[in-house]
Amino acid sequence: MPLIAVRPAAVLAGSGFRRWSAYRQAAIAGIFVNTVFGVIKLSILLGVADSAGGRVGGYDEVGLSTYAWMSQALIAVVVLFSWTELADRVRTGDIAVDLARPVDLQLAWLAADIGRAAWALLSRGVVPILFGAAAFGFRVPRDPTAWLLLPVAVTLAVAVSFACRFLVNLSAFWIIEVRGPVTFYVLVSGLLGGHLIPVQLFPEWMQVLAYATPFPSMVQSPIDLVTGQAAGSEALLLVTVQLGWAVLLLGLGRLVLRRATRRLVVQGG
């Protein structure tokens, strides 16, 4: 029997989508904030490019605009801020309810997260890109492989991000209060993933460091497909690396989950 059948997975993904789309005002506020910070981020990057003579890290002005709006669009999709939903359920003991269901815990949460990401993409993803493209310009890839790979890359970015967040949240089984690890994770993943500035702008050693982590697979890789920083076989390599991280980290998550449930203590009631 498969770990999770197609229909439960699809229905759980739908639940993720609907749960998050239930809060329209939050989405509107998120779109507004992501857009405002997009303008700020792009202004700084353009200032840097200007003082460097028009190009920086292989980006021209339209390239920087494309980077800025893609990276803003991905914030909510791959959750670059604090996410403690699973840890909260461990802390309150509600995880008992999840464990009492005839479904693989990790894959059920992954399915729901993909649904959540789909909603985020349609709301907080699309709108800032449309605004940015209209106001500052946006480079649409001309390479057809980029178009083919982009949906795969975004899905894998969500999977890698979920696998990381799942692992960070699982620490709640040992330490109960996860604010420390989560804050650290948000800081490091945002920086090394290429959310704050493109990874190409890092000094050499820091690029090496960044690519030794899964974080560029969450942010920089899908962006590189759109900006054309990676094309052809290079694009294929990026997606393969993403797939590798997703498999590795989800597998690690399963191992840790198995150990965690062995030591689970659901407190009170």
Next chain:
Amino acid sequence: MIVEASDLRRDFVVRRKAGRLRRTRDVVAAVDGISFSIGAGECVGYIGANGAGKSTTIKMLTGILVPTSGTVRVCGLDPVRQRTSLARRIGVVFGQRSQLWWDLPLRESFRLLAAIHRLPALQWRDRLDECVALLETGPFLETPVRQLSLGQRMRGEVTAALLHSPELLVLDEPTIGLDLLSKERLRAFLARERRERGTTILLTTHDLPDIERLCDRILVVDHGRMAFDGTLPGLIERVGAERVLIIDLMEPEPALFDVPGTTLLQVEAGGLRQHLAFRPEQTTAAEVVAAVSARVALRDLAVTEPDIEDVVRRLYQP
């Protein structure tokens, strides 16, 4: 047998501060060698004071807590190793936790659970219609769960636990916090579920009427050990729990210390109110009232029941 537990034990490690840096490590047995079995179609009340080990046992039965030692089998499965398979065959309601999707309308939770359990549409729609009719959940099926009252939510929880027609229904304090009407409606529903479908029910409760109404057998756990396994009248007989008749009289009367089958507990207001204790197995409230009214003029009366905490306490303080 639906449930078979043998010498089941679960320890917890408790760390305490003992000085500036030193910490002591104590092992506390929440469940300390419990054995019992439950046959198909039984309804068993699992009672005990807070911290006695009720919830710990239930978590081990449902496979979400690993026993320290001992064996347990539920529906013929090992709960920890076969948790997912077991989850298809049992329904669980944790009174203080929700299995419903907070942000979505109640109906959506049922649709999601049906998909998770891979129930054919025809089967679960009928089942849902039945539960909706009996528990009267129709008016708030489209309401997001977060907006439901406790009573409404609990009816949703029970429906959610029964949607896949489980062989065993485990209820951890299902009536906690409910008003009298909601409690009664839930009890009637559970009694019917058992009668019509032969569903085995295991419930923990602090509520004596839950037991009286539903259970033909009770297990009492205390400090992690099984203290009693039998019927409710058997338990009351064993501990000698008494009902108390409180009578208000028209005129102050001398103390009624010699009414047959009773013990005078208390006289208030110079004889206007008197408390008579009697054992249900020796006499009835009606006989006591008849005996009393033959001698004095009654104005009002009330009968108080032994509560479950009292019964359990008596089990240890004979």
